[in-house]
Amino acid sequence: MPYYLDLEKRLDHLSVQLVNFDKKKMFGGVGYMMNGNMAGLGNGLS
16 A cells, blocks of 8 residues: 555545645655645655
């Protein structure tokens, strides 16, 4: 498991309510973009 899948699911659930909020796979994890700017990143476990 490269990153926290539970956290990704929770953020996906919350992001449904936001406008112009996208998810992209990047940096070995998932990046969240708002209006084309990075808003957050979930990546590898340490």
